[in-house]
Amino acid sequence: MNSIVPAGHAWLVVAASASTRTLKSTTTGIEIGRVVDEILDAFAPAPLTVPEAYRQDLQLSPVELSARYASNSVDTHPLLPVQLWRQHVQQQQTMTGYWDWVSQQLAMLAGVNRS
Structure with a gap:
């Protein structure tokens, strides 16, 4: 086998x-x-769109995103888990920090939604 x-x-x-x-x-x-x-x-699953509940995050900087979700016990964005970022780092798809990556991913997903 x-x-x-x-x-x-x-x-x-x-x-x-x-x-x-x-x-x-x-x-x-x-x-x-x-x-x-x-x-x-x-x-780790990758989202395909930005749900309405997270649309306001599109206007936030990486620092603001971190501050918004800092109260989250795992300090991660609910839509884009740290595990998914780790996969991107391990596969050399990003060299940015987690919150910069979240900001970039949200912008990319929003672009997909508009097309």
Whole structure:
């Protein structure tokens, strides 16, 4: 059996404990155990649009975004999690800090919405 699962294929959670999950590929049947944080880092979803609730964030600078969400216990934008930024950094798609990246991503998503 091939141990590599092609990108874009679905995974199911087939077992769970406090901090780990067992995932099963729906394509190959391969099962892997992962710590929840590893799963979030590897599979962080990317938004396609800016929901209405976050439209006001388009007017904010990176410093203002940070201040707005500083009360958030994880200090992250609800639409653009730190895990997604980490993926971009690891893949050398950005060299900016988290809040600068959030500001850039929001602007890009807003441009997509207008077209």
